[in-house]
Each structure stands twice: as structure tokens, then as C-alpha cells.
Amino acid sequence: MTTAQPAVEVVGLHKSYGGLDVIKGVDLRIAPGEVVCVIGPSGSGKSTLLRCVNMLEEPTSGVVLVDGVRMNHPDTDLDAARRRMGMVFQMFHLFPHLTVLGNVTIAQRRVLKRDRAEAERVGRDCLARVGVEDKADVYPEQLSGGQQQRVAIARALAMNPGVMLFDEPTSALDPELVGEVLTVIRDLGLDGMTMLVVTHEMAFARDVADRVVFMDAGVIVEEGLPSQVIDDPRHERTRTFLQRVLGPQGSAAPGPGSTSTGRTHEYHCHTQHG
Amino acid sequence: MAKTSAAPLNLDPVPSPSATAGFSPRRRRRISLTAQYAVFVIVVAAVALQVDWAAVQEHFLDLGVARETFPGLLTVALRNTVLYTLSGYVLGFLLGIVLALMRLSSVPLHRWTALLYIEIFRGLPALVIFLIIGFGIPVAFPGFALPGDIYGQVALALGLVSAAYMAETFRAGIQAVPKGQMESARCLGMSHSRAMFSIVVPQALRIVVPPLTNELVLLFKDSSLAFVLGVTAATTELAKYGSDVAADQADSTPLVVAGLGYLLITVPLGILVRRLESRRAERG
Numbered sequence: 001m002t003t004a005q006p007a008v009e010v011v012g013l014h015k016s017y018g019g020l021d022v023i024k025g026v027d028l029r030i031a032p033g034e035v036v037c038v039i040g041p042s043g044s045g046k047s048t049l050l051r052c053v054n055m056l057e058e059p060t061s062g063v064v065l066v067d068g069v070r071m072n073h074p075d076t077d078l079d080a081a082r083r084r085m086g087m088v089f090q091m092f093h094l095f096p097h098l099t100v101l102g103n104v105t106i107a108q109r110r111v112l113k114r115d116r117a118e119a120e121r122v123g124r125d126c127l128a129r130v131g132v133e134d135k136a137d138v139y140p141e142q143l144s145g146g147q148q149q150r151v152a153i154a155r156a157l158a159m160n161p162g163v164m165l166f167d168e169p170t171s172a173l174d175p176e177l178v179g180e181v182l183t184v185i186r187d188l189g190l191d192g193m194t195m196l197v198v199t200h201e202m203a204f205a206r207d208v209a210d211r212v213v214f215m216d217a218g219v220i221v222e223e224g225l226p227s228q229v230i231d232d233p234r235h236e237r238t239r240t241f242l243q244r245v246l247g248p249q250g251s252a253a254p255g256p257g258s259t260s261t262g263r264t265h266e267y268h269c270h271t272q273h274g
Numbered sequence: 275m276a277k278t279s280a281a282p283l284n285l286d287p288v289p290s291p292s293a294t295a296g297f298s299p300r301r302r303r304r305i306s307l308t309a310q311y312a313v314f315v316i317v318v319a320a321v322a323l324q325v326d327w328a329a330v331q332e333h334f335l336d337l338g339v340a341r342e343t344f345p346g347l348l349t350v351a352l353r354n355t356v357l358y359t360l361s362g363y364v365l366g367f368l369l370g371i372v373l374a375l376m377r378l379s380s381v382p383l384h385r386w387t388a389l390l391y392i393e394i395f396r397g398l399p400a401l402v403i404f405l406i407i408g409f410g411i412p413v414a415f416p417g418f419a420l421p422g423d424i425y426g427q428v429a430l431a432l433g434l435v436s437a438a439y440m441a442e443t444f445r446a447g448i449q450a451v452p453k454g455q456m457e458s459a460r461c462l463g464m465s466h467s468r469a470m471f472s473i474v475v476p477q478a479l480r481i482v483v484p485p486l487t488n489e490l491v492l493l494f495k496d497s498s499l500a501f502v503l504g505v506t507a508a509t510t511e512l513a514k515y516g517s518d519v520a521a522d523q524a525d526s527t528p529l530v531v532a533g534l535g536y537l538l539i540t541v542p543l544g545i546l547v548r549r550l551e552s553r554r555a556e557r558g
């Protein structure tokens with residue numbers, strides 16, 4: 001039904017390191033406003049897929065298009081093309097020598113050439129959006145992991161990206177901090193942000209994703225609605241993976257807000273931050 | 275019979291290794307430390323007894339001669355030493371950053387040029403570089419004079435020497451900044467060089483402040499080589515000044531005073547380095 005141009009389109013993607021094939025032919029289209037969650041076992045190539053989308057890794061072969069712009073082409077201005085995308089890493093990677101406000105303004109100033117007042121206004125707006133506006137003047141090391149990750153999200157949002165990429169954004173967090181970050185990401189999705197999220201949080205994927213992609217050994221094994229992939233997987237490999245992640249009765253507990261398993265989090269309740 | 279001989283044996287506690295040696299570990303440590311202090315005191319005393327203190331006082335600690343070194347020691351010699359060192363340091367710092375970035379460049383020409391430079395200038399004695407600057411350049415480029423005359427020559431020589439060391443220090447500092455910093459900067463649309471200068475280098479500089487301060491201490495001492503370029507009364511520096519006055523007065527006291535002039539600067543710098551390092555260790 002989407003005749004519109006896809007926000008992200010990956011065609012025949014291969015990536016190998018030396019002799020090691022990590023991505024072995026991946027095709028993926030993400031429509032504008034769509035939220036796609038990627039799940040799969042460790043080493044299956046999820047991070048590599050994300051890193052190929054914004055060209056942190058150069059694909060060995062295949063095509064990556066973002067807003068119709070071909071990323072892996074010698075004539076493409078990569079720095080300009082990357083501005084269409086925000087990326088959030090597992091380990092936050094905030095700039096430790098800058099304050100929180102400095103973190104969310106430096107790229108606006110240096111890349112978009114916004115003046116200080118404008119950059120700070122946008123920066124504070126983004127900090128407010130993720131609920132850490134009161135931390136603008138402190139340094140990252142003084143923040144909790146959850147706050148750091150929310151600042152990292154604000155830093156990406158300050159560049160007005162059309163697509164957000166998340167690589168296991170909550171995997172480095174203490175369990176009690178996972179909810180506040182997932183809430184922010186879910187709200188972004190509700191606001192219509194196009195997102196590609198690698199996650200191990202099945203309840204989150206089930207609740208937020210328009211589509212779930214299961215990857216294993218460098219290929220997409222199956223994809224579809226969360227209710228289909230997570231709760232009624234067709235492939236044996238998907239079932240095996242989900243059983244390991246959710247426990248034996250995990251996939252048999254469908255329905256919204258299901259919190260019957262060990263890996264789920266009550267992120268719905270955290271509408272208030274800070 | 276067997277009964278009486280067995281009973282006392284069973285009542286004995288198991289002998290520990292230290293108990294067999296006669297002392298507890300703590301006691302042994304104290305004895306060892308006391309012995310070390312004793313040896314230290316004996317060695318110092320033995321040396322002190324051998325020294326001809328009257329001669330030392332006359333030739334090295336003559337207050338009357340020491341007074342002769344002032345005020346020139348401070349107003350000319352120390353001032354020039356500081357000028358030479360700082361100008362060389364600034365030059366070495368800038369050249370060092372450029373070389374470090376070239377070392378890490380993806381362009382082989384940059385990498386090899388920087389490596390060649392570093393290997394040559396790290397391997398040559400500073401004295402040789404001073405001689406090349408002082409006598410090689412005028413021969414190779416007739417009619418060319420460095421700006422600032424001898425100040426320019428010393429700054430260039432010290433800059434070339436220290437750049438090689440500083441380049442390696444900067445490179446280590448840049449490599450110590452986590453890879454994720456560059457990646458997240460690139461993800462925000464920064465070019466490689468923009469990310470380098472706005473994100474990576476500022477963090478690397480903090481890491482290398484202690485070793486760079488050490489380099490400054492080393493450079494203070496190397497500035498004494500300025501004398502090979504033929505300094506005048508106005509452009510002299512501490513070591514040369516001290517030895518000149520010493521020759522004048524036929525007494526070595528001025529050398530001691532000049533030496534104290536170096537320590538006046540290098541000791542506080544050493545304290546500063548230790549402060550910076552312990553602060554870094556605290557912050558982790």
C-alpha cells in the first residue's frame with residue numbers, strides 16, 4: 001500500500017570481514033514513519049546491518065538507499081547523507097569533554113552552522129523531549145546510564161533526522177533504568193519517527209514495532225507483524241531463539257502489555273521523567 | 275611408654291613457617307626496613323666524611339661569587355632560557371599535532387613522511403640538530419636568515435627535536451580516545467577532520483597533559499645547547515652564563531647557581547605533573 005518512496009531501502013546487502021561473511025544478502029525496506037525492530041542471536045549481524053545503513057561500515061556489495069540517496073556510492077556526500085539519520089549506540093558515546101548542552105549543540109553549530117542561541121534553543125527542546133532538560137549544564141559522567149542514553153537520543157534528534165537507528169539502546173543499562181529509555185523511544189515512534197531498532201526487549205518490540213525482523217547468521221530468517229514473528233513464529237530457528245530469550249512459556253503469552261516474562265519491563269508507567 | 279611420648283606431641287600446635295623462622299612477618303618487615311635505613315645513613319655519612327668540605331665551600335658555594343651572578347642570571351640568562359624553551363615548545367607542539375595526524379592518516383604518503391621525520395629527529399642527538407640549523411642551513415640556503423636570528427634558530431632546533439617526541443605522545447593520546455567518539459561524531463554528520471578537531475583531539479589533549487609537561491622539562495635542559503650557535507652577552511642562557519661567570523671568577527659557584535635556576539623551573543613543573551597524574555588516577 002506504500003507507493004511512497006521508502007525511507008530506507010537495502011537491496012542485496014553483503015558484508016564480509018576478510019573471509020568472514022557477516023551479512024549474506026539482506027533486503028529490507030522501511031516506509032516513512034514505520035518502526036522496525038530487529039531481533040536475533042548474538043553475532044547474527046544486527047549491528048553490522050545498522051552500521052552498513054549509515055556507512056560506518058562499507059558494504060561489500062549491495063545497495064543502501066536513504067530517502068532515495070544511494071549511500072554506498074563514490075559520488076555521495078556521506079557527511080550530508082548521514083545528517084538524515086540519527087544513531088544511538090549501546091554504550092551511549094556521549095562526548096565527555098562537553099556539557100549535556102554542549103553535546104546536543106556541537107554538531108548543530110559545527111555542521112549546520114546554526115548560531116549559538118538557535119542551537120541552544122533546539123538543544124533544550126530536544127532535552128525536554130527526552131526529559132533531561134534540568135541536566136543541561138552538567139557533564140555526562142554525572143548522569144545515570146538512563147539519563148546518558150536519553151541525552152544521546154536528544155543529541156541525535158537535534159539534527160532533525162528523518163530516520164533513527166538504535167543499536168541495543170538499553171543493553172548496557174541497569175534493569176531499573178531500561179523503562180525510561182524505552183518510553184522515550186516509543187514516544188518517538190508515536191510521533192511518527194521512522195526507526196530501525198535492534199533490541200532484545202521482546203515486550204517493547206511487540207508493543208512498539210510495526211514490523212519485527214528476525215536475523216540469524218547474516219540473513220533475515222523471517223519478518224512480519226510482532227504478533228506473528230514473536231508470538232507465532234513460523235521458522236524453527238526463530239522459535240529456538242525466542243524460547244532462549246523468553247523462556248519456555250514466553251511465546252505463548254501474547255496480547256498487549258504482556259509482562260509475564262523475565263525480559264519484559266514496565267516501561268508504560270514511566271510517563272514522567274527525572 | 276608409647277603413651278607418654280605421644281601425648282605431648284599431639285598437644286603441640288602445628289608450627290607455622292614464620293614461627294619456625296623465629297619472627298612474625300610483620301616483625302621481619304620492620305627489621306628489614308630498619309636495616310635499609312641504617313645502610314642509607316651509613317653510606318651518606320661515609321661519603322660526607324670523604325668530601326673536602328672546605329674546598330667545596332670555596333669552589334662551589336662561595337656566596338661572594340654567587341652574588342656576582344646577579345642580576346644578570348635572572349634578567350638575561352633565565353629570561354632567555356625561558357624564551358628559547360617556550361618558543362621551541364610551541365613550535366614543537368603545533369608540528370607534533372600535525373605529525374600525529376599524518377601518522378594516523380589513511381594516505382600512505384602522509385604516514386610515511388611523518389614516520390620518516392619521527393625516526394630521524396628522535397634518533398639524532400639534539401646537539402647535531404643545533405649544528406645543522408646553525409651551520410647547515412646558512413650553507414644550503416645562502417642569504418636566508420631565520421626570523422628572530424638566534425631566537426629563531428634555537429626555537430626551530432628545539433621545535434624540531436620536541437615535535438618528534440610530541441607527535442608520538444599525541445598519537446598515543448588520540449588512539450586512547452575510544453573509537454565510539456569518532457563514530458558518534460561522524461553519525462552527527464561531522465567530517466573526519468571536523469570530528470578530529472572538535473571531538474577527538476580535545477579529549478586526547480587531556481590525556482597527554484602529564485607527558486607533555488615532562489617534555490617541557492626535558493626541553494628546558496636542551497635549551498642549554500643554544501651555546502653552540504654562538505650566543506652573545508644579550509642572548510646567553512643559564513648554562514652558558516653560569517660557565518662564563520665561573521671562568522671569569524675562577525670559581526665554580528656560578529654553575530651551582532645556574533643549576534638552581536633550572537631547578538627553580540623544573541621542580542615546580544614536576545610537582546604539577548604529579549598533581550595532574552594523581553588527579554587523573556582519581557577520576558579513573
Ligand SMILES: Nc1ncnc2c1ncn2[C@@H]1O[C@H](COP(=O)(O)OP(=O)(O)OP(=O)(O)O)[C@@H](O)[C@H]1O
Nearest residue numbers: 017020022040041042043044045046047048049168
Ligand atoms: N570489524 C570487524 N572485523 C571482523 N569481524 C567483525 C567485525 N565486526 C563484526 N564482526 C563479526 O561479525 C559478526 C556479526 O557481528 P555483529 O556485531 O553485527 O552481531 P550482532 O548481531 O550485533 O551481535 P550482538 O547481539 O552480540 O551485538 C560477528 O561474528 C562479529 O565477530
Ligand SMILES: [Mg+2]
Nearest residue numbers: 046047048167
Ligand atoms: Mg550488536
